[in-house]
Amino acid sequence: MSAQETHFESKPTPEVVSRLVANHREFLAFLQMRVGSRAVAEDILQDAFVRGLDKLGGLRDDEAAVAWFYRLLRNAVIDRRRRDAAAGRRLDALAAELEEAVEPAPELRGAVCQCVARLADTLKPEYAQALRRIELDGLAVKDYAAEAGITPNNAAVRVFRARDALKKQVARSCGTCAVHGCLDCTCSGGCGS
Numbered sequence: 001m002s003a004q005e006t007h008f009e010s011k012p013t014p015e016v017v018s019r020l021v022a023n024h025r026e027f028l029a030f031l032q033m034r035v036g037s038r039a040v041a042e043d044i045l046q047d048a049f050v051r052g053l054d055k056l057g058g059l060r061d062d063e064a065a066v067a068w069f070y071r072l073l074r075n076a077v078i079d080r081r082r083r084d085a086a087a088g089r090r091l092d093a094l095a096a097e098l099e100e101a102v103e104p105a106p107e108l109r110g111a112v113c114q115c116v117a118r119l120a121d122t123l124k125p126e127y128a129q130a131l132r133r134i135e136l137d138g139l140a141v142k143d144y145a146a147e148a149g150i151t152p153n154n155a156a157v158r159v160f161r162a163r164d165a166l167k168k169q170v171a172r173s174c175g176t177c178a179v180h181g182c183l184d185c186t187c188s189g190g191c192g193s
Helices: 003-007 014-022 024-035 038-053 062-099 114-120 125-136 141-148 152-174 176-180
Strands: none
Touching (some): 014 024, 014 062, 024 062, 038 062, 062 141, 062 152, 114 125, 125 141
């Protein structure tokens, strides 16, 4: 085991912990200035305290602990930005995929199983509305987003989650019809004629 690994194994001194706690406001201001959101800054700071206290054991100098903790916070901000950027890229890709979705043929669009339409009405209202406007009315995701007062990325996530919720409802209700496809549904209360 290296000297540095041993350096972090013991618990931090009460003085070091007190110094870090006393600097809470400064740490929060430091983070908020970099991330632009108090809530995000508080989340990062809380995570840093939880992770950092286990690694401060060998530090006996209050000043060194504060400097080390600022480095930890800088790295946490960088990690957060990377995660947010990756999530944003995934949401952008999903929104683009939804925008490029091929419109089904009119005869296929009219053949939507009636039980599926009824099941869509059992979803959360915002999910049902998203499916209705985008899938049935053919509204573009960005136009639905403007109509609903949300961002296009949020709209893309909402329709993705709505589709997933509807898929689960259909599987629960329709059983094997959900697997094999039921384009000529004549059931009155669920698939299974």
